[in-house]
Amino acid sequence: MRTVICIISIVFACSVPAESVNVENIRIWAAPESTRIVFDLSGPVDHKLANLTDPFRTVVDISNARLKNDLAQPVNADRYLRRLRSANHDEDLRVVLDLKKIAMTKSFQLEPNKTYGHRLVIDIYNDEIQDTSVDDVMEEREEALSAARDVVIAIDAGHGGEDPGSIGAAGTYEKDIALSLAKKLAAKINRVHGMKAVLIREGDYYVRLRDRINKARQYNADLFVSVHADAFTDPRVSGSSVYVLSQKGASSEHAKWLAEKENASDLIGGVKLEDKDDVLASVLLDLSQTASLEASIDVADRILGGLKKVGKLHKRRVESAAFAVLKSPDIPSVLVETAYISNPAEEKKLRNPAHQEAITSAILSGLESYFRSYPPDNTIISQNRSQEYVISRGDTLSEIATRHRVSLQSLRQANGLRSDRIRIGQKLVIPLTGS
Numbered sequence: 001m002r003t004v005i006c007i008i009s010i011v012f013a014c015s016v017p018a019e020s021v022n023v024e025n026i027r028i029w030a031a032p033e034s035t036r037i038v039f040d041l042s043g044p045v046d047h048k049l050a051n052l053t054d055p056f057r058t059v060v061d062i063s064n065a066r067l068k069n070d071l072a073q074p075v076n077a078d079r080y081l082r083r084l085r086s087a088n089h090d091e092d093l094r095v096v097l098d099l100k101k102i103a104m105t106k107s108f109q110l111e112p113n114k115t116y117g118h119r120l121v122i123d124i125y126n127d128e129i130q131d132t133s134v135d136d137v138m139e140e141r142e143e144a145l146s147a148a149r150d151v152v153i154a155i156d157a158g159h160g161g162e163d164p165g166s167i168g169a170a171g172t173y174e175k176d177i178a179l180s181l182a183k184k185l186a187a188k189i190n191r192v193h194g195m196k197a198v199l200i201r202e203g204d205y206y207v208r209l210r211d212r213i214n215k216a217r218q219y220n221a222d223l224f225v226s227v228h229a230d231a232f233t234d235p236r237v238s239g240s241s242v243y244v245l246s247q248k249g250a251s252s253e254h255a256k257w258l259a260e261k262e263n264a265s266d267l268i269g270g271v272k273l274e275d276k277d278d279v280l281a282s283v284l285l286d287l288s289q290t291a292s293l294e295a296s297i298d299v300a301d302r303i304l305g306g307l308k309k310v311g312k313l314h315k316r317r318v319e320s321a322a323f324a325v326l327k328s329p330d331i332p333s334v335l336v337e338t339a340y341i342s343n344p345a346e347e348k349k350l351r352n353p354a355h356q357e358a359i360t361s362a363i364l365s366g367l368e369s370y371f372r373s374y375p376p377d378n379t380i381i382s383q384n385r386s387q388e389y390v391i392s393r394g395d396t397l398s399e400i401a402t403r404h405r406v407s408l409q410s411l412r413q414a415n416g417l418r419s420d421r422i423r424i425g426q427k428l429v430i431p432l433t434g435s
Helices: 002-015 134-144 174-190 209-218 253-263 276-285 288-308 344-350 353-373 380-384 397-403 408-415
Strands: 021-030 034-041 047-052 057-062 065-067 081-089 092-099 104-110 118-125 151-157 195-199 223-228 241-245 319-321 333-337 388-390 427-429
Touching: 021 081, 034 081, 047 104, 057 118, 065 092, 092 118, 151 174, 151 209, 174 195, 174 223, 174 353, 195 353, 209 223, 223 353, 241 288, 288 333, 288 353, 344 353, 397 408, 408 427
Parallel strands: 021 065, 151 195, 151 223, 223 333, 241 319
Antiparallel strands: 021 034, 034 118, 047 057, 057 092, 081 092, 104 118, 241 333, 388 427
């Protein structure tokens, strides 16, 4: 009798199901080249992925799981995802991703970190998107340089999507401040004749560090500027800083700490750093890095000079650290820490639109100063740098300003004019910009 009881007990114990996992939340991040769906979980799960056609959809089966809240839905502008549906099959959860077109999918799980718990990540993307090599870009640049062109500046808003960056005491996300500053800076750059800005990240989504560099190359950028508003363990730390790449040691312990923190953002964003060695190797082996680094230091120093007029500097000199996002051997690159979001006073300033305008104007002044001094060959700026205009009969100062796309005030200032009176045969210097 005892034997029978033991056998029954063993069978009963084996049939008890494992503890169910809750899907606490689902987040959707739509980027121009991909869509990411993140399942926030109470623990690790077993899952399967299946791509189906007619209509296009991806089926996600999660074993022994339950959906705790309503399904999130994509925005209308999402290029890949139409809607999400769910159903329970016995103890399992099935989530169907209805797609707008055929696409590739991949999934992986992430361990908990300081920001999130367990996560199941599904990426929907187009496999035609490829990395851009340095050789490809140099060849394209040679073709583009055959005619006068704008100086192209790639503006990179740090973090994004599931990676919020640092978070201030009042709940301000670094990713939001960085994007707001990047958009304001880009708008200012685009108002300067001969300069053009492109945004690496245009919305609230994550771009892995390697892809930020590749996008700058795809735009044939002459300069890469990464915008941040970081934090430190001590809330009293404040001020602006500007960084360039260091191939050796960081210029300070703070710089080293900051670089390690920023480089880890790929892990928060759900990207394994398997290409880290490739990026580092390309930096160390490519001789063009030396020239790019020299240019980076010059630009950074001028930006720092502009920021000095806006507020306190954290460091009065350009710092260096091994930021992965700066490891482009062919494009001068700088990283601007506009302020410390961990400092309550600076967090408040960063949320102020007027202060954001002041910060971006300061950065712009540094960029203009550099490109006035060292305009790339065959650019509009290089042609206009020493451009003079000789006054002819019938000319007016306002018409000359309009013709050369500069403001009347800047034209007066460039030529030391106290009034709009001009004379035939007089030579005028046409300034770079009307700002």
